[in-house]
Amino acid sequence: MKDVMRAEWTKLRTSPGTLALLVGVVVATVGVSAAASTCSGAGCDADLPRLGLTGVQLGQAVVAILGVLVVGHEYGTGMVRVTLTAMPRRLHVLLAKAAVLAAAVAVAAVPAVAGAVTVSQLMLPEHDLALRPAAGSVLYLVLIALLALGAATALRSAAAAIGTILALLYALPIVLSVIHDEEWRDRLRRMGPSTAGLAVQATTADAVTGPWKGLGVLALWTLGALLVAAVVLKRRDA
Numbered sequence: 001m002k003d004v005m006r007a008e009w010t011k012l013r014t015s016p017g018t019l020a021l022l023v024g025v026v027v028a029t030v031g032v033s034a035a036a037s038t039c040s041g042a043g044c045d046a047d048l049p050r051l052g053l054t055g056v057q058l059g060q061a062v063v064a065i066l067g068v069l070v071v072g073h074e075y076g077t078g079m080v081r082v083t084l085t086a087m088p089r090r091l092h093v094l095l096a097k098a099a100v101l102a103a104a105v106a107v108a109a110v111p112a113v114a115g116a117v118t119v120s121q122l123m124l125p126e127h128d129l130a131l132r133p134a135a136g137s138v139l140y141l142v143l144i145a146l147l148a149l150g151a152a153t154a155l156r157s158a159a160a161a162i163g164t165i166l167a168l169l170y171a172l173p174i175v176l177s178v179i180h181d182e183e184w185r186d187r188l189r190r191m192g193p194s195t196a197g198l199a200v201q202a203t204t205a206d207a208v209t210g211p212w213k214g215l216g217v218l219a220l221w222t223l224g225a226l227l228v229a230a231v232v233l234k235r236r237d238a
Contacts, residue, residue, distance in 0.1 A: 008099075017069060034119045057194075067148030075156050094153060194218075196214040197217065200212065
């Protein structure tokens, strides 16, 4: 397993787009959070810690793309056959990819979220430091990346996986906004990976989903995607 981990880390580290995407996570998260923190007056969101983490909603797209490319590039170029020939224990390959991806995303997510919190506190002096929304946002970004990895492995196509993940992250909340039945809207919001997962940022009592329960919903989505990916990788030819 150690050799598989080393090989996957080398592939991720030497991939031309990895560094740019990890830097992009930090820039996107901090930049959008800074823009959101310029809010002032009655129109401002009362949940200031959540407002200061608005950039996570853009950063999630970058980590999702990175998660897809970890395996999607190999399917697109046919290199997956080489990988599975050299390392025939397919589940070990998937676990190694998940481990190095989670570590890389965490390394980028920590400064991204810390930067967003710092900027928002400077721009909103009344913003109290809330550790749970910040720590939860780091976990959220890691889980989104792993969800994307599972989707790409299961679908065996980078384009299909990116489309599917971005639809879950952005199209589903738009659909929810046009549902007039409040009971159904809240029920679906509790089930969506992003709408439930981002509840971890809430500090006010009116959240539809509890913070850790919402992150648990996202964790179940991620676990399900990785389990399907494991079955597909094990049973289908590369």
